[in-house]
Amino acid sequence: MPKETVLPVLRELVRCYQAFERLSASNIRSFGLTPPQFDIIVTLGNTQGLSFKELGERSLITKGTLTGVIDRLVEKRLVQCALCRTDARSKIVRLTASGERMFEKIFVPHLEHCRPAFAALTPAARSQLASRLAELRNALESAAQPCDESAVA
Amino acid sequence: MPKETVLPVLRELVRCYQAFERLSASNIRSFGLTPPQFDIIVTLGNTQGLSFKELGERSLITKGTLTGVIDRLVEKRLVQCALCRTDARSKIVRLTASGERMFEKIFVPHLEHCRPAFAALTPAARSQLASRLAELRNALESAAQPCDESAVA
């Protein structure tokens, strides 16, 4: 396995994501949210709430950092915290009604904002790309946690 | 074009990149660099130096922020600045000899660090993924700057 066959796809992944970020971040900021805040809103969307632990795992934000990010979202009245009934150590974070509205207000337009670029690919190409990306993601997650396949949910 | 065909690939792009970040960032930090600093080092690698403007465009770091990032790399003796001979407003940033060594020392092992995951895909799948990502990147860049094709270098 020569490295030449790894580098091109690694480079394209980074570049493609950067291009996506460029298109995405300015749109997110126009709603008064930072990218990590938006990430949390999207992660909480269509759920019944997630614990800090779950949120940290899904968003790649470490626990100390997460407290601050959630605090700011609470101040903005976009999320609220509740005690977990089955484990008193755990706190459940969920969107408020206002947070739900923000989710709808941002996510759908955000999709619309990004759609033209994605629409440049044929449906078959998009489908193929999504499959390959999922394949790579699974491999990356396995590499990160080689002894814990159950975490690759 | 129903949105259902856009969302899956968008989601997979984000998730796949997050998985890559998880694997990549900890490795980068183990060398005492932050991700933006690593980004600059890699961007400068194998070049004769780039202006602040070029660096900002390639790395998505805005100019005010970039000054600070470069300052820290100068303090670490990894990059140096020189005046541009053709435009006195412009400053050229390039790797020092120490920066070149850092580039070699990090980039190749970083590739090695990431390789096992990428090796899980067949060469054909990697090649296909790289092509699709490039295709999407072009579309994203065109969407961001619909009237300036020349910037899509």
Next chain:
DNA sequence: TATTGTTATACTCTATAACTATA
């Protein structure tokens, strides 16, 4: 006038480590 880069400001994110409370 427009552009390149600096500076000042204010805030957010970030990792880390020590800590509290619960399991």
Next chain:
DNA sequence: TATAGTTATAGAGTATAACAATA
């Protein structure tokens, strides 16, 4: 003992806007 989350700390990244020097 281990885990969930908080707090304190120090540093880095971030956008923005006003600014200087040059084109």
